[in-house]
Amino acid sequence: MTEQEADSAPPRVVRRILPCSCGFDLRGRVVGERCPECGWLIDAPGPAWCTAKSLLLLRSKASLARVPCLALLAVPAVLALGLLGREDRAWFVALVLFAVLMPLQLLTQLLAMWSIATVEIGARRARTLRVCAVVRVVAFIVGAIAVVIGLNSEAGPAAATLGAVLYSVIPLVAIASDFMTLRTLGSLHSESRVLLSGSYAVLPPVARWSLIAIYVLLLIPFVGWFFGPILWAVAMSIGFAQVGAVAEEARKTLLE
Ligand SMILES: [Zn+2]
Incomplete structure (x- = not known):
């Protein structure tokens, strides 16, 4: 024409x-x-992303990101069992689980967000998801390197100060990028005006804002180091679950 x-x-x-x-x-x-x-x-x-194909992709990538978050909860579960005295090698098992599941979670969230960014969600949202996905991976890699160096070096005062800065800044960067990720994903729900049942509508914003409290928790030795990551994984899985629910609800409406 x-x-x-x-x-x-x-x-x-x-x-x-x-x-x-x-x-x-x-x-x-x-x-x-x-x-x-x-x-x-x-x-x-x-929204432009409300096509059958895009909604299927959103649903599958939301699961891809969510399942490893939930799987990570096996780490504190094993530790808790060990602390109750039922398993001598609990620390070893938990460490191995963490060493496998954490990189897996990083990778799947990166892949899922990268994939969701290919859907027609708008250039700005796509960029935010991609930048945040890369930033959190870099933060975790830098964090892992800092831990290894910290464990292997004679800690002088300068190294201790640098370590303290790293241990507070790295989680902040990772939490901030996840906050932005959940905010961006949450905007899909509000934009679509899709009706969700109570928990899918109410919990994701709560989970997102609780990331701030989770960051503070991560700074508290032992208790915070144990419970912070648990709540973090739960918060992210709640955010991803909403994306899946929005996609499923919209798809049902489209197909009806
Ligand atoms: Zn109305």
Whole structure:
């Protein structure tokens, strides 16, 4: 179609493909109308990423990111059992589990976020997801190197100061990047106006803001070092679960 033909053609009627956040079924209503229930001005048929293909991808990548987070909880579980005296080699098993599961979690979150960034979620969101995914991997690698050097060197006062700075800055960078990741993923829910059941709607923002408290917890020796990462993994898995729920709900609505 040429530009002139496009100008003379009657305006195309664009219809909404998703419900309203108030619960009213807006499907089939014309963009520009208002929701009869809550008065929301229908501004788009739905986000550009609400296609069957993109939603399938979002759902599978959300699981890819979420499952290793939950698997990481095996580490504190093994340690807790060991502390109860049921397993002598608990520390060794926990360390091996951590050495396998942590890199796996880093890798899967990187892959999942990189993949989600290929969906039509907008250049800014895609960039945020990619930058945050890379930043957290770098933070963990630097953190691991700092731990190895710290364990193998005679700690002078300068090294101790540097170590203290690293141990507070590295988690901050990793937590901040995950905060931005969850914020970006959460915006998919608000943009879609897809209706989610209570826990999927309420818990993700709570999980995101709790990352700040989790950072403080990570600075407290022993108790914080134990519980901080547990809560961190849970918070991330809650955020990823919401993406899966949004994709599933939107897909159901589209396919109906
Ligand atoms: Zn409404």
